[in-house]
Amino acid sequence: MDKLLEPINQFLQCETPSSWIEAAKDPKNLPVILIDHLICELKAAQSAMFLIRKYAVDKESGDALLEWLKPFETLIYKREGNWRDLADKNKLTKSMIPKSNTPYGQDLIDKMVILIKEELHHFYQVLEIMDEYGIEYQSITPCRYAKGMLRNVKTYEPDALVDKLIVGAYIEARSCERFAKLAPHVDKRLGDFYVSLLRSEARHYQDYLKLAQEISECDITERVTFFGEVEAELIASPDEDFKFHSGAPTHP
Numbered sequence: 001m002d003k004l005l006e007p008i009n010q011f012l013q014c015e016t017p018s019s020w021i022e023a024a025k026d027p028k029n030l031p032v033i034l035i036d037h038l039i040c041e042l043k044a045a046q047s048a049m050f051l052i053r054k055y056a057v058d059k060e061s062g063d064a065l066l067e068w069l070k071p072f073e074t075l076i077y078k079r080e081g082n083w084r085d086l087a088d089k090n091k092l093t094k095s096m097i098p099k100s101n102t103p104y105g106q107d108l109i110d111k112m113v114i115l116i117k118e119e120l121h122h123f124y125q126v127l128e129i130m131d132e133y134g135i136e137y138q139s140i141t142p143c144r145y146a147k148g149m150l151r152n153v154k155t156y157e158p159d160a161l162v163d164k165l166i167v168g169a170y171i172e173a174r175s176c177e178r179f180a181k182l183a184p185h186v187d188k189r190l191g192d193f194y195v196s197l198l199r200s201e202a203r204h205y206q207d208y209l210k211l212a213q214e215i216s217e218c219d220i221t222e223r224v225t226f227f228g229e230v231e232a233e234l235i236a237s238p239d240e241d242f243k244f245h246s247g248a249p250t251h252p
């Protein structure tokens with residue numbers, strides 16, 4: 001586990017504040033942590049889908065991607081359908097065809113399709129845990145975290161895509177760090193689940209980062225450092241909101 005976390009901890013410019021861990025291990029905050037985690041898994045799948053629809057695949061493949069995510073989105077946004085029916089829906093049956101003239105290759109498509117599959121599986125696993133703990137889904141507001149990074153994304157290509165991939169890498173890396181930190185403080189069932197997520201989230205972080213460097217025309221080190229500073233500020237500064245990716249809680 002330490003081997004897995006070493007590059008993540010180097011990549012992130014600050015550690016999760018201990019005040020966040022204190023709040024997150026408080027049983028009264030378990031519902032918000034799990035519900036927000038659930039939404040994060042869906043958002044991770046959605047943003048990966050958005051990237052390949054916008055940049056990489058043809059129209060028909062894009063439609064198949066929309067169809068694929070629909071039952072998951074319907075469950076959350078319309079509160080329709082039985083969550084148990086989603087168990088076998090994390091597979092994509094159509095093969096993805098690249099857009100003609102796209103400069104972004106098969107590698108982006110392949111990595112993102114695997115990532116979406118895994119995020120949808122995690123989504124289902126969080127639903128299972130919520131069911132076991134008797135926690136009901138309810139809609140919650142998103143925290144400032146992702147928006148706080150995305151507002152710095154460039155408006156022209158390919159820099160916009162590169163920036164979005166770097167932001168993706170930070171979200172994955174931070175999630176991984178928090179799951180690892182939280183695991184020893186929660187009950188065994190949940191702790192084991194968090195540990196089981198580390199491997200895929202660590203790979204997602206690396207995939208995003210590799211894609212960013214592949215697609216960029218220049219060295220991305222400076223841009224990575226820039227987003228690292230923005231990210232660290234969002235994590236370390238006081239935050240009135242308490243969510244999975246929130247900052248240092250002001251009222252624990």
Ligand SMILES: [Fe+2]
Nearest residue numbers: 041118119122
């Ligand atoms: Fe995930």
Ligand SMILES: [Fe+2]
Nearest residue numbers: 044172201204
């Ligand atoms: Fe992930």
